[in-house]
Amino acid sequence: MTTDKTPPPQVWPTLRAKDAPALIRFLVDVFGFEETAVYGNDGVVEHAQLSWPLGGGVMLGSDRDSGPWKLTPGTFGAYVVCDEPDALYARATAAGAEIIDELTDTDYGSRGFAVRDPEGNLWSFGTYRGEPRNS
Secondary structure, three states: OOOOOOOOOOOOOEEEEOOHHHHHHHHHHHHOOEEEEEEEEOOEEEEEEEEOOOOOEEEEEEOOOOOOOOOOOOOOEEEEEOOOHHHHHHHHHHOOOEEEEEEEEOOOOOEEEEEEOOOOOEEEEEOOOOOOOOO
């Protein structure tokens, strides 16, 4: 019996933020990401891992000029699979999130909506889990 709780290999999108602590609070409080790890001090986030309850998540850090991993804050976009888009939409609107695509059903069988976070990043939430792999 193994006690290793390390998640299986996954893709982890990464973004930078002008105010990383505030973005972390928004993503946790409004969307329901789980704050798994935050490293840094004095308001500068060197690395943060926010886990999505259904699997995967995002990594983020404070905007900075040093290092090879330079990303412009507010230019990130992601699609996130969720099981309860109506409840998440209600939570986001109650928190005053900027809705850019209203809750709707698509012709490919998804139900979802899209939001802009306080940094300007785009988040689309929906029930579409993708097509089955060929192999």
